[in-house]
Amino acid sequence: xxxxxxxxxxxxxxxxxxxxxxxxxGGGSDKKSDDGTGTPAAKDKGKTxxxxxxxxxxxxxxxxxxxxxxxxGIHVKLSNPAGGDQLVAKMITAHEAKNGxxxxxxxxxxxxxxxxxxxxxxxxxxxxxxxxxxxxxxxxSTVFEGKVYGIPQDVAPLMLFYRADLFKKYGLAVxxxxxxxxxxxxxxxxxxxxxYLTNFDAADPGWFTGLxxxxxxxxxxxxxxxxxxxxxxAATAKVANYWQGLVDDGTIAKNPSFSPQWNKQMNDGxxxxxxxxAWAPAQxxxxxxxxxxxxxxxxxxxxxxxxxxxxxxxxxATTVTSDSEHPAEAAxxxxxLNTDDAAVTEQVKQINVYPAATAGRSLPVLQAAPAFFPNxxxxxAQVKKVAPSARSFQMWGPNVTVTFTGYTDNFGKALQxxxxxxxxxxxxxxxxxxxxxxxxxxxx
Amino acid sequence: MARRRTAARGTGGFPYLLVLPAVLLFAAFVxxxxxxxxxxxxxxxxxxxxxxxxxxxxxxxxLANYRxxxxxxxxxxxxxxxxxxxxxxxxxxxxxxxxxxxxxxxxRTRLKRVTRLTIFLPYAVPGVIASLMWxxxxxxxxSPIGGDRVDFFGSTAVFFSVANVAVWGAVGFNMIVIYxxxxxxxxxxxxxxxxxxxTEWQIVLRIKVPLVMPAxxxxxxxxxxxxxxxxxxxxxxKPLSNAVTSTWVPLMKIYDDAFGNSDIHTAAATSVVxxxxxxxxxxxxxxxxxxxxxxxxx
Numbered sequence: 001x002x003x004x005x006x007x008x009x010x011x012x013x014x015x016x017x018x019x020x021x022x023x024x025x026g027g028g029s030d031k032k033s034d035d036g037t038g039t040p041a042a043k044d045k046g047k048t049x050x051x052x053x054x055x056x057x058x059x060x061x062x063x064x065x066x067x068x069x070x071x072x073g074i075h076v077k078l079s080n081p082a083g084g085d086q087l088v089a090k091m092i093t094a095h096e097a098k099n100g101x102x103x104x105x106x107x108x109x110x111x112x113x114x115x116x117x118x119x120x121x122x123x124x125x126x127x128x129x130x131x132x133x134x135x136x137x138x139x140x141s142t143v144f145e146g147k148v149y150g151i152p153q154d155v156a157p158l159m160l161f162y163r164a165d166l167f168k169k170y171g172l173a174v175x176x177x178x179x180x181x182x183x184x185x186x187x188x189x190x191x192x193x194x195x196y197l198t199n200f201d202a203a204d205p206g207w208f209t210g211l212x213x214x215x216x217x218x219x220x221x222x223x224x225x226x227x228x229x230x231x232x233x234a235a236t237a238k239v240a241n242y243w244q245g246l247v248d249d250g251t252i253a254k255n256p257s258f259s260p261q262w263n264k265q266m267n268d269g270x271x272x273x274x275x276x277x278a279w280a281p282a283q284x285x286x287x288x289x290x291x292x293x294x295x296x297x298x299x300x301x302x303x304x305x306x307x308x309x310x311x312x313x314x315x316x317a318t319t320v321t322s323d324s325e326h327p328a329e330a331a332x333x334x335x336x337l338n339t340d341d342a343a344v345t346e347q348v349k350q351i352n353v354y355p356a357a358t359a360g361r362s363l364p365v366l367q368a369a370p371a372f373f374p375n376x377x378x379x380x381a382q383v384k385k386v387a388p389s390a391r392s393f394q395m396w397g398p399n400v401t402v403t404f405t406g407y408t409d410n411f412g413k414a415l416q417x418x419x420x421x422x423x424x425x426x427x428x429x430x431x432x433x434x435x436x437x438x439x440x441x442x443x444x
Numbered sequence: 445m446a447r448r449r450t451a452a453r454g455t456g457g458f459p460y461l462l463v464l465p466a467v468l469l470f471a472a473f474v475x476x477x478x479x480x481x482x483x484x485x486x487x488x489x490x491x492x493x494x495x496x497x498x499x500x501x502x503x504x505x506x507l508a509n510y511r512x513x514x515x516x517x518x519x520x521x522x523x524x525x526x527x528x529x530x531x532x533x534x535x536x537x538x539x540x541x542x543x544x545x546x547x548x549x550x551x552r553t554r555l556k557r558v559t560r561l562t563i564f565l566p567y568a569v570p571g572v573i574a575s576l577m578w579x580x581x582x583x584x585x586x587s588p589i590g591g592d593r594v595d596f597f598g599s600t601a602v603f604f605s606v607a608n609v610a611v612w613g614a615v616g617f618n619m620i621v622i623y624x625x626x627x628x629x630x631x632x633x634x635x636x637x638x639x640x641x642x643t644e645w646q647i648v649l650r651i652k653v654p655l656v657m658p659a660x661x662x663x664x665x666x667x668x669x670x671x672x673x674x675x676x677x678x679x680x681x682k683p684l685s686n687a688v689t690s691t692w693v694p695l696m697k698i699y700d701d702a703f704g705n706s707d708i709h710t711a712a713a714t715s716v717v718x719x720x721x722x723x724x725x726x727x728x729x730x731x732x733x734x735x736x737x738x739x740x741x742x
Binding site: 085086089092110115116117118139144145147202203224225227249254255256259260261264265270317376398401404405408409411412413415417427435438440441 | 498
């Protein structure tokens, strides 16, 4: 019995193995014939240009459909292989294999890394008119050494999102300074021992980076071809020490965001504020659907009263890859997507982006509140007010993923063991510099 | 006799034909990528120059990657955590597998089929799903098992929390292996033992367990190999707490190097080191098993 069973199993395995090999061979030859005849033929005849576009925005298909309807000569095919950092990894791998897309959405902090790896193309010659439609602070994120590497899609100034209903219930004031924020956090603990004003998130570095920018930090600066890395400097240390104080005496929670635990806390009113980018309304809608109409937005608290400076969390550019065979058409699409009124309006409606283009910020669609914030019709007016004083670093480094992994690991450890936040900053600094030197960058 | 010989001659090439697909698959999906990884591990990526690097090129690095990998304290802490996890999962899995197999084999046990299936079922749940499910059970806000009073992600507790997911998933399979070995033992042995006045537990400890020892030892080997490759459970639990870092166990470090930091060369060197270590461990374990089994036979 046992032996027969075993043989049967072996036979099944063998058959499966044969299937796999034949399937693999079949797949391979199919692909070859496609590549051999499909692409060049289309190119020779000068027919419709096919562009592939990688983007993870929900509802981007509706925006792309508008383009395809209006531009019969250039057909854009949208796919969503991954989001954020994972898409960056995919783009690098695809570039090695020479089968990357023509166009891709890239977050600002990842752009220098993709330029340094030769994945993203210089599109200066195709975008001479387009760049005039953005202000200089916005262009700083996509123009390096005078060359254009992407068209900005959105910017997301860091703001304070708070539960208006619970602030009223517990008699809290909306803080305008960090000192006041800490005081309100303590008041809340005494009035509602199970609630926290916020959580210190060690999982996603975005908000902390934005806070460092607000405090005046420049993690990377350049002069000539030399980089200077300053992650553990005085400005960032000020931010780290402030939050360490709140974590150490239990004033705020310390579990990671974007986890089931956090979703529940956001939903049931355990957490009363979220320091986040202007894209937050769409996110909260998914995370805490029970809280519709209960949130409001305010400017980020300041270090000195009256200072409007804030940081940035997120924001992306539309880029053209160096593997694209149709860079002119791809750049045309990228320009249309981010400067055409109809395209930008559709993105505000569908994706809740805050437009990067100067004219885009005055579109009528921004008069309405985001669907999840029906109680705040002046939402975009608030964003528009702080947007000009949102500052980023002089430039993002060429290996931000190493820095960000360093944030997650070292701040996670500090929260777990109660060790110092400034120690975590030093570890991030060392890991970043070591990796840049290993890759061959000049670090001063 | 003569007929048998001709038959054997007639099928001379047939066995080779039968193993051919396996050999081809092995060559294509194990040997070739292995050789490529070895090649990558001796190389390194450098930027071409200028502020933004202006593209990259690959340079020969000799043993530099290996020097970096072996001198990396993150890797060694990861190996340490892997060993701690293994020290819980290996004895835990084998003990519970043996216990359940023996209990199922007892005549008094009722509902055998249902129980066997219930214990086996977790093995059919993919590791990532199992880890997510346990993650929900552990998290204070969602825990129905007292996560609001016990910190399942405490610095010590996290090892047991991760190991628990692995043991839960592996016990069923190992139990079936041991149970099958138990069912293959002749019933006469038990009859004569009972005639000699042995109690049920004496039969278990003096007859059953020693006789299924080869199966138990094989389960040990399976579990040791699984412990060396631990990845799914900690990697899935990572975003849920601050307790698990991106280099928590060696395979997570390799993953992070390759896909987080896009440094495929360091990842390749670490993989080679880990593979050599794993081969050495399985070789030693297999030798120990062989000598054990031979002793049992004597």
